[in-house]
Structure formats: C-alpha cells, structure tokens
Amino acid sequence: MATLNQRLKSWPGWVLMIVVATTFLVVGATRTSGPQTQADRVDELTQRIACPVCDGESVFESQNNASRALRNQVEDLVRQNELSDAEILNLIDTRNEGDLLLVPESSGLEALVWVLPALVFVVGVAGLAFAFRRWKLEAAGLGDPTEADRDLVDAALADDEDDS
Structure with a gap:
C-alpha cells in the first residue's frame, strides 16, 4: 500500500511541472516585445525571407541586387502600414512563387514541423x-x-x- 501512496504523491508533481514548463514556452514563443519601429519591422521581416539567389542567406544578410529589391519591397509595404507582418510575408512569398520563407508559418500543416519533434521527444x-x-x-x-x-x-x- 505504501508504493501506491508514493505513486499517487509523485505523479501530480511531474504533471504540474510539465504544464508549467509548457505554459512558459508557449507564452515566451508567442509574446511580442511591444511596439516596433518601422526599421525594426523591416529587419525582422527580411530576416525571415530567403535570398532568391544565394544559398542559405536571408534577404537581411545578402547584398546582391535581388535581395536589395526584396528589401525595398518590404520597406515600401511597411511604410504603407496597411498590412500585418504575416500579410507582408505572405504577399512577398506569393509574388515570388513561394519557397522564400525561411521560417514556416506557425499554423496549419507547417506548424507540425515545429511541434512534432518536441512531441516525440516528450x-x-x-x-x-x-x-x-x-x-x-x-x-x-x-x-x-x-x-x-x-x-x-x-x-x-x-x-x-x-x-x-
């Protein structure tokens, strides 16, 4: 009977610890740092767009003409202030026939890319x-x-x- 008592006392603590850790991870991953300047938004967005010519570089890092043109497009869209960051990324990706986003979207099927490895590990x-x-x-x-x-x-x- 003592082992049953010990088992009942030990597992809720582990469950609580997992729930708290998961909550902190979710809040930390989805929290924004507050209002951004337009330059900050442009930098953040261009870091998430792949250079169409270079291999493995973002538009933020690349110095070729194709990356500069994309960076200018993003700057114009941010300056107009009509679209959200997700809408700007979607527009740039659609205009350039896809495959330009370095980071998959956080919803739908692409979210599984982020969730499945962690879930399998847990x-x-x-x-x-x-x-x-x-x-x-x-x-x-x-x-x-x-x-x-x-x-x-x-x-x-x-x-x-x-x-x-």
Whole structure:
C-alpha cells in the first residue's frame, strides 16, 4: 500500500511541472516585445525571407541586387502600414512563387514541423520514465530469495554438473 501512496504523491508533481514548463514556452514563443519601429519591422521581416539567389542567406544578410529589391519591397509595404507582418510575408512569398520563407508559418500543416519533434521527444521521455518505474516496482516486488529458491538453484547446478 505504501508504493501506491508514493505513486499517487509523485505523479501530480511531474504533471504540474510539465504544464508549467509548457505554459512558459508557449507564452515566451508567442509574446511580442511591444511596439516596433518601422526599421525594426523591416529587419525582422527580411530576416525571415530567403535570398532568391544565394544559398542559405536571408534577404537581411545578402547584398546582391535581388535581395536589395526584396528589401525595398518590404520597406515600401511597411511604410504603407496597411498590412500585418504575416500579410507582408505572405504577399512577398506569393509574388515570388513561394519557397522564400525561411521560417514556416506557425499554423496549419507547417506548424507540425515545429511541434512534432518536441512531441516525440516528450512522449519518448515519458515512456522511458514509465518503463523504468515499472521495472523498479517489479524488482522491488520480487523480494529476497527464500530457502526454497536457494534449494532450486542448488539442484539446477547439481544437474548441470552431472550432465558435463
């Protein structure tokens, strides 16, 4: 009965810790830092757009003419202040036939790119924790060997010696 009592006391703490950690991660990932200047918005947006000519560079980093043209488009759209950041990224991506966004969107099917690896990791760690706990409880339930267990081992060893 003591193991059942210990099990009931220990798992809610772990669940609470996971819920708190997940909440902090979600709030931290979705929180904005407040109002931005237009230059900050342009920098942030151009860091999320891939250079159409360079391999692995963002428009923010690249200095070629195609990147400068994209950076100017973003600056114009931000200066007009009619579209949100997501709408600007979507417009730029659509105008350039897609495949320019460095960071997948945080909704729909593309959100799975971000969520699935973390979910698999959490499920794997939880599965290992449950397996280790079960093995520990099974081992504790075996107890010390009895005299009958020792006699059985002695008889098996004697049979093994007779066969050789």
